[in-house]
Amino acid sequence: MFQRLSLFSSILLLCAYTSSALAQDVIRFAPLPMENTKVVIKQFKPMLDYLEKELNVKIQIVYQENYTKILEKFQSSEIDMAFLGPLPYVILTQEYQKAKPLVRFLNAKGKDTYSCSLVRLEDSNSAEISGKRIALTQPYSTCGYLSVSHLLKQQGADIEKNRYRYTGSHSEVALGITRGEFDLGGLKTSIGNKFAHLGLEEITKSDPLPGFVLTGNTATLSEALLKGITQAMLKLKPLENPVHLQLTQVWGKNVRFGAVPAKDEDFASVRQKLTGITLPMQGND
Secondary structure, eight states: OHHHHHHHHHHHHHHHHHHHHHHSSOEEEEOOOSSOHHHHHHHHHHHHHHHHHHHTOOEEEOOOSOHHHHHHHHHTTSOSEEEEOHHHHHHHHHHOTTEEEEEEEOOTTSOSEEOEEEEEETTOOOSSOSSOEEEEOOTTOIIIIIHHHHHHHHTTOOGGGSEEEEOSSHHHHHHHHHTTSOSEEEEEHHHHHTTGGGTEEEEEEOOOEEOOEEEEETTTSOHHHHHHHHHHHHTOOTTTOHHHHHHHTTSOTTTTTOEEEOOGGGGHHHHHHHTTOOOOSSOOO
16 A cells, blocks of 8 residues: 555656646756866766656756856746855855755765865975965855965965966866966865876865755746756665666766755855855956
8 A cells, every 4th residue: 555655656746847847848957167168068968868867857058157147047047957066055045045955966985075175286385375376266166265265374374465366167276277377276176186197286175065066946946846856866876876876977076976965054164154254256366
C-alpha cells in the first residue's frame, strides 16, 4: 500500500512540474563567469542536459560577463535559475525576496565548502604588502574585494594602501599575475591550484565558505518545478554511486560531485563578513 502511494505521489509530482514546464517554455540559467565563456559553458552544459531530460524542460544558458548584470536580470525576471557564489547570493537576497536557494554543491572530498586564496608568483618580493598591484575578480565575487580585504588585514596590511583592479574572472587574476601585471591577487583556491605549474603560489587562504548555490527564482518558476530541480540534483550521489559518477564525470568540477540541500541560514558567515564593508565598483589603480 505504501509503495502504491509513493508511486502515485511521484506521478503527481512529475505531472505537476511537467505542466509547469509547459507554461515555462524555457528555463533561463545564468552561470557565474568565473572563467572564460567557452570554459564556463562547457562546464555547465552537461548538467543542464541532465536536468532537461529529467524534468522534460528546455534550459537556455544566459551568459553574462558581469556578476552585477546577473543579479539585475534575476530581479527583473529575465533569469529563472542561477549558479551563485555566497556573496552574490547574499547581495541578491538583501534586495530581492523571491530568490530561493535549492542546493549547494560538494567538492571532490565531499565537503560543501570552498576557500579563497591570496596568491603571488613564487620567489616574488611581496613581504611588505603596501603599494602593491592587486588583481581582483569582480566587485560581487566572494573571492574579490571582500575576501582579499580580510586576508590582507590578517597579514597586517590594508587593501586601500595598495593598487587594485578588477580583471573580470578568477582565471584572469591568475594569468595577470603570471604575466607580471600584478604582484598579488585573490581567487578561488581550486582555480589557483590549476596555475601552480606557472609559478603561482598561495600566501594564505580564507576560512571555509559555504559552497556555491543553485538558486531559483520563485517569481518565474513554480514551486513544483523548483522542487523537481532540487530532487533531480539531490538524487545523484557520484561520490558513492559509480553509475552516477559516470554520468557526472563530464560535468564541470564545481558541480560534478553531488549536492546537499541549501537554506538561507547557510550564508550567515558571509553576511557577517560583509558587515561594515562597502564594495567598490571600480578599482583604484
